[in-house]
Amino acid sequence: MCFFLHVVAPTGKTVTVYTEKDPEKIKWKESQVEYVIDSTGKFTEVEAAKKHIAAGAKKVIISAPSKDAPMFVKGVNFDKYKKDMTVVSNASCTTNCAAPLMSGVGNIAHSTTGAAKAVGIVIPELKGKVTGDSIRVPVLDVSLLKLYIKVKKPVKLEELTCAKFWESDVISYIDDKCVSSDFIGSYCSAIVDFHQVSMMDDKFLTIGAWYDNESGYSKRLLDLYKHMVNVDKEKSTS
Numbered sequence: 001m002c003f004f005l006h007v008v009a010p011t012g013k014t015v016t017v018y019t020e021k022d023p024e025k026i027k028w029k030e031s032q033v034e035y036v037i038d039s040t041g042k043f044t045e046v047e048a049a050k051k052h053i054a055a056g057a058k059k060v061i062i063s064a065p066s067k068d069a070p071m072f073v074k075g076v077n078f079d080k081y082k083k084d085m086t087v088v089s090n091a092s093c094t095t096n097c098a099a100p101l102m103s104g105v106g107n108i109a110h111s112t113t114g115a116a117k118a119v120g121i122v123i124p125e126l127k128g129k130v131t132g133d134s135i136r137v138p139v140l141d142v143s144l145l146k147l148y149i150k151v152k153k154p155v156k157l158e159e160l161t162c163a164k165f166w167e168s169d170v171i172s173y174i175d176d177k178c179v180s181s182d183f184i185g186s187y188c189s190a191i192v193d194f195h196q197v198s199m200m201d202d203k204f205l206t207i208g209a210w211y212d213n214e215s216g217y218s219k220r221l222l223d224l225y226k227h228m229v230n231v232d233k234e235k236s237t238s
Helices: 093-105 215-233
Strands: 003-008 014-019 035-038 059-062 087-089 131-135 143-150 171-174 190-201 204-211
Touching (some): 035 215, 093 143, 093 190, 093 204
Parallel strands (some): 059 087, 171 190
Antiparallel strands (some): 143 204, 190 204
16 A cells, blocks of 8 residues: 655645555656656666556666666766667766776776776776776765776876866865865765876876765756756757
8 A cells, every 4th residue: 555645844845645565556647747767766767667667657767786777977978868768777986986087097908897898888998997996984975986097098096187178077186184074975976086097107197086975966966857858858850
């Protein structure tokens, strides 16, 4: 049985809250909901996520990596979204941190795939060419990503620790010594820590970047939603 209640948000807007495990029983059509963000972690594949559409929604955004739904990362491949797509993924918070960094560095040679393997999905030309890891410690949130990159052409440390190198609307940088709690509430996908950028030689480098895996990722979900709405409203040129 589907129970629901009306909650008045601080803005004064009434929000309907459902206590229903089966998406097909949620009254999305009755509530005039067109876009659903599924953050359950259970319906991460296209057919499962389409249960929301069966209940009246038009589009579904999965807030996790998906085996078969197209994945999108802001600053990397939003332009690949098409209005005929009904179920999409916002990838993971780690991929949202790694992919823009890798897109910015470019010039990458083959390496072993590790924690950053999802980057190869949103940036196909980097498939199998990057490895990295993400560190979670027992704090409320914020993670640290470490990328280990082998490049084809020599680079200098001074280039990697230059603010202009990281100019992006989703990437920031820090040159002060900080701890994880300093980044709580950040909306950036990645904050490059210049104290954690190093080089083994002129073709092998390490990049450390912080990210708030709650606030930052939530902002990226809203960015994808807004982008989809704008694209979906565009008139067909055909």
